[in-house]
Amino acid sequence: MKIIGLTGSIAAGKSTVAKWINELGIATYDSDCAVHELLGPRGRAVQDVLAEFGSHFGTIAGGINRESLGDEVFCAPQKRLTLESILHPMVRQHRDDFIAEQRKANAAAIVLDVPLLFETGGETMCDYVIVVHASYQTTVKRALSRPGMNKEKLASILASQIPSDDKKARADLALDADTPKDHTRNQLINWLSAIGLSIVKDETG
16 A cells, blocks of 8 residues: 655645545545544543643633634744644554554555644655645735734744755655646646556546
C-alpha cells in the first residue's frame, strides 16, 4: 500500500486537492477533521484541554470553542506547544488506526492530509509527498476571508509553518493552486498514474 502525504501552507488550496483525491476513490485521512472530533462534544481531548487552559474555553458536553482557543494559542508559542502536546499523540493514534484499517482492506494507496506534515516529521512514514502551494498574495487573501482570522493570527500561523518554498523542494509533486483548476487536477491525475495507481479520469476532469 502506497502512503501519500498531502500538505501545504494555510489557505494554499490543499482542501480542493483532497476533494479531487477522494473523488478518484483514494481513501484520505484528514487530520483537521480528527482534531475537530477530538475537540468536539465529549471528544477525547476536551478534558485535558479544559484542565490546561481553563473552563471558559468550553465544556465536556459542548466541546471546545476552537476559535477562542486558537486566538489564545497562536500568538503564544509556549501555549501552542502545550496544545500540540495534547493533540498530536491523539491524532497520531487516530491516523495509525486509519492506516491499519486500510491495510486490512487491501487498499492500493491512501493519502494523509496533514497541514503540518513536515513540521511534525510525518513525511518519514510516506512513500510520496504532494505539496500544494499558492502565491503569498493568494494565500493571504484566502486566509483573511475565513471566519475568525485576522492579520496577526495569520502571521503567527505562517511563522509556525515551514516556508512554502522549502516544502516544494522536498515534494515529489508540487501543485500550483494559482494555475487553472483543470490543469492542476490533470497534473495530479497524471502523477498518480505515473506512480502506478489505476486512475480512471472521469468526464469532468
